[in-house]
Amino acid sequence: MTSRAIEMPSAGSSAPAGLTQAEAERRLARYGRNEVAPPPPTPLHRRVLAQLRDPLIMVLLGAALLTIAIGDHPDAVVIGLVVVFNTTVGVAQEVRADRAVAALSALSAPHARVRRDGEAYEVSAALVVPGDSLLLGEGDIIAADADLAEASALLMDESMLTGESEPVAKTTGDTVSAGTVVVRGRGVATATATGSASALGRIAALLDGEHAPTPLQRRLASLGRVLAAVTLALCVLFFALGLVRGLGVSTMAVTAISLAVAAVPESLPAVVTLALALGARRMAARGALIRRLPAVETLGSVSVLATDKTGTLTEGRMVVQHVWTTSGAADVSGSGYEPHGDLTRAGRPLTPEQLRPLQELLTTAALCNDASLKPPQSGSDAWTAVGDPMEAALLAAAAKARCPGPAELHLACPRIGEAPFDSLRKRMTTLHHLPDGNVLICLK
Numbered sequence: 001m002t003s004r005a006i007e008m009p010s011a012g013s014s015a016p017a018g019l020t021q022a023e024a025e026r027r028l029a030r031y032g033r034n035e036v037a038p039p040p041p042t043p044l045h046r047r048v049l050a051q052l053r054d055p056l057i058m059v060l061l062g063a064a065l066l067t068i069a070i071g072d073h074p075d076a077v078v079i080g081l082v083v084v085f086n087t088t089v090g091v092a093q094e095v096r097a098d099r100a101v102a103a104l105s106a107l108s109a110p111h112a113r114v115r116r117d118g119e120a121y122e123v124s125a126a127l128v129v130p131g132d133s134l135l136l137g138e139g140d141i142i143a144a145d146a147d148l149a150e151a152s153a154l155l156m157d158e159s160m161l162t163g164e165s166e167p168v169a170k171t172t173g174d175t176v177s178a179g180t181v182v183v184r185g186r187g188v189a190t191a192t193a194t195g196s197a198s199a200l201g202r203i204a205a206l207l208d209g210e211h212a213p214t215p216l217q218r219r220l221a222s223l224g225r226v227l228a229a230v231t232l233a234l235c236v237l238f239f240a241l242g243l244v245r246g247l248g249v250s251t252m253a254v255t256a257i258s259l260a261v262a263a264v265p266e267s268l269p270a271v272v273t274l275a276l277a278l279g280a281r282r283m284a285a286r287g288a289l290i291r292r293l294p295a296v297e298t299l300g301s302v303s304v305l306a307t308d309k310t311g312t313l314t315e316g317r318m319v320v321q322h323v324w325t326t327s328g329a330a331d332v333s334g335s336g337y338e339p340h341g342d343l344t345r346a347g348r349p350l351t352p353e354q355l356r357p358l359q360e361l362l363t364t365a366a367l368c369n370d371a372s373l374k375p376p377q378s379g380s381d382a383w384t385a386v387g388d389p390m391e392a393a394l395l396a397a398a399a400k401a402r403c404p405g406p407a408e409l410h411l412a413c414p415r416i417g418e419a420p421f422d423s424l425r426k427r428m429t430t431l432h433h434l435p436d437g438n439v440l441i442c443l444k
Contacts, residue, residue, distance in 0.1 A: 018115030018133035027129035034128045034144055034194035036204045047094055051087040054217075055224030056269050062228075063264040066257045075261060086269045089277050093293050112143035115188075128191055136187040138370065139386040142180050145198045146189035148172050153185035153420035155388060161199060167388060169422075183388050184370050185420070216297040220272065231263040318389040320397035327357045332400055337373055337383040337392055339399030355401065362398040367409055368430045368442035371395055394444075413440060 019027070051057065060083050067076040112125045113135040120135055125143040128134070134146055136154070148154070148170055155167040158180045167183045170176060176189055178198040195201050213221070235256040242252035279296040283289075290296055317337065323330050330350060334341025343350050343358060350358070371387025373395055385392030395406065404412070413432035416439070421428040432440040 018118065019129070019131055020117050024116055024127075024129055024132065027131060028127060031129055032195055033126045034198075035126045036196055036201050042094075042098075044091070047091045048087055051090045052083075054269075055221040055228070057083060057086060059224050059228050059264055060269065063261050067261050070254050070257050070261075072258075072261070079264075082267065082270045086273045089273050090293055093277065093280060094291065098291070113137075113140070128194055130191050130194055132191040134189045134191055136176075136182050136189060138182055138184055138186075138372075140182045142176050142178055142182070142189075143194075144178050144191040145193035146176050146191045148174050148176060148187055148189045150188040151185065152187065154182065154187045155184040157181040157183045161203075165389075184391075214292075214294040214298045215301040216272075217294045227264070231260050234263070235260045317385070318393040320393050323358055323361065323397065325357045325361055328354060330354075330358055332397055334396070334400055337385045337396050339373060339383070339396045341396075341400040343401055359401050359403050362394065362401045363403045363409065364442045365394040365444060366398040366403060366406060367413060367415075367432055367440070368428055368444040369395060369406075372406065373399075 052061070060079055064076050064079040064083070067073070067079065110125060111122050112128050112132075113120060113122050114128065115121075115133040115135060125141075128143045130144075132144070133149075134143065136142070142156075149172065151170050151172050151174070154170040156170050156176060157167050158177065159165050160179050160181075161177055170187070175192075176187075177200075178194075179200045193199075193201075196205065238259055239252045239256040242255065243249065273293065276293040276296045280290040280293060283296065319335060319337075320332050323332060323343070328345060330343040330345050332341060332343055343355065345354065369387075369391045371385055371391035371394075373392060374384045374386065376382060377384075383396075385395075399405070403409075413434060415430050416433050417431040419425070419429040421444075427443055429441065429443045432442065434440050
């Protein structure tokens, strides 16, 4: 097992001592890795057979065999090309979607801080086992379901499990779930469930199961069955009438087969597949991932859409748009957590005299603040936040007002004490040492 030691503040005597490395390895062998086992990969031949089992494709395959039987090789080649095109597009879409879904697993917690052998280590989240002592801090993604042994002003973002955008306060004795995020505060927790036994694992289990056919698939399957039955009935009738009129058996057999081939709409599967592929491409350009092509049409049959709000109808982020002081108000431009924008009044830029009281207000909000803003990472152009969304929005507004940055503020006015926000006081208070020796009290 690979890990590296990290420095952590000394814990109180009530903190769990944690497991030994030997015990952690023994439990890892017993309970398995802390990850949801992915479904076994679908072999390529099974994907191809699934595409060929479509009733309309089976009708085309039957038509191809009949054209070969009567020696009409050009038509057989055309029908074969249609089947190959349809199957290739369907299989390629499924493979691309499965690869994209597998890449989403990178969103899970990659590392966790644990206490083992009396020391703090950073290990892969997959190596966390039940009984591990997890060390939690702002921005951490919880690696396993756990019970809190210690909690200091701990605030959790549980939106990925509950859909609720408001952070939830946690105290000693409460439980935290795998996949949730520490918005503020610190804590120590004892892991109780990992892998498929965790909250995320149980949710993943609900996603397994057979896929019901979509409305489009049911309609095409019905069309294929009706078409095959009608074609077969007409061919038998045509063959019988020919024999009654005294025509040769071989002649009528070739004629009946030709009629069956002519009745099959060879281009229909190709047209349907091409239309669905174009729809999947347009949806992918808008950030929607289509795992199976027929699902593109399914949304058109939806009558009721049930959804949570955070991350679906909303982004789970906040932004300051208006600021009020006794000397006047101002509008704040910009979006998201990007610290770029302007403060205006009645559409006009503020003068230095008008801006000064707003800067004092937002500087106080930046000092009485535990959040931080992170610049865009590789592959993204969006600023992100660690901490409470409201505090992050206040930091962005302070930057737009040209206030000193958090690092400069903390250096000039170091925090020497705080009273965290709680449900009784409904406020947060911080104490800061000023260069002149006085103490600045900031309240939010």
